[in-house]
Amino acid sequence: MSSSDGPSDFDPKAYRSALGGFGTGVALVAARDEAGNAHGMIINSLTSVSLHPPIMLWCLASSSAAFKVYTEAPAFSLNILRSDDADVAQRFSRKGDRVIPPEQITTMESGAPVLTAAVASLDCRLRLRQPMGDHEVIYGDVVAYRADPGVDALGFFRGRFVTLRSED
Ligand SMILES: Cc1cc2nc3c(=O)[nH]c(=O)nc-3n(C[C@H](O)[C@H](O)[C@H](O)COP(=O)(O)O)c2cc1C
Known part of the structure; x- marks a missing residue:
């Protein structure tokens, strides 16, 4: 194994467990297929890359x-889930059909499906895709957003x- 393949004694299970110590929020990424159906998937790889201009990224498993x-x-x-959305998180991290019911979505600027209720929703236009290891890094320009800062997050x-609850 060369150094670019990771440590020689690499144990994927132990590695995942180590990363599990990095607590994150939970988001639902939503996009439309060619037929216009809204699909959702649970992710925690989202990152704010830039504020001016606002650019986000998330990572998609190539095996998905x-x-x-x-x-x-x-x-x-990118929809940051509320603490009472554990059922949404279960549903949209399962394999199989992950079409979002029309009554749970709206649209903002980009035309992408946006959850009607979330801690925050970031409406993005695709900027760049970059294959990286066993994932695809997907960058988006934030063209609209909205937030409900008072609610607890998942x-x-x-x-x-x-x-995730703020103290006061
Ligand atoms: C908390 C959590 C975070 C996840 N984050 C990601 C992610 O960032 N990228 C990704 O591709 N899948 C992520 N997943 C996995 C997907 O939600 C989903 O389980 C997976 O895509 C199922 O495989 P499929 O797409 O082949 O049906 C995450 C799952 C959970 C529970």
């Missing part, structure tokens, strides 16, 4: 059955969904 949907869509939304820590 939904790879085509998210790499071909010209726009997507978190993910050591393989479990948790509630």
Whole structure:
């Protein structure tokens, strides 16, 4: 194994477990397929790359059955889930059909489906896609956003969904 393949004694399970100590929020990425159906998938790889201009990225597993949907869509939304969205998180991290019911979505600027209720929703137009290892890094320009800062957020820590609550 060369150095670019990782440590020689690399154990993927132990590595994933180590990364599980990095607690994150949970988001639903949503995009339309060619037929216009809204698809959603749970992610925690989103990152704010730039503020001026506002640019976000997220990472999509190359092995995902939904790879085509998210790499071909010209726009997507990133919806930060509320603490009472654990059922949404379960539903949209399962394999199989992950079409979002029309009554749960709206649109903003880009035309991508946006969740009607979320801690925050970032409406993005695709800027760039970059293959990286076993993932595709997907960058988007934020063209609109909205936020509900008063609500608790859903978190993910050591393989479990948790509630993220501010003290006051
Ligand atoms: C908390 C959490 C975070 C996840 N983050 C990502 C992610 O950033 N990128 C990704 O491709 N899949 C991520 N997944 C996996 C997807 O939600 C989903 O389980 C996976 O895409 C299912 O495989 P399929 O797309 O082949 O059906 C995450 C799952 C969970 C529970």
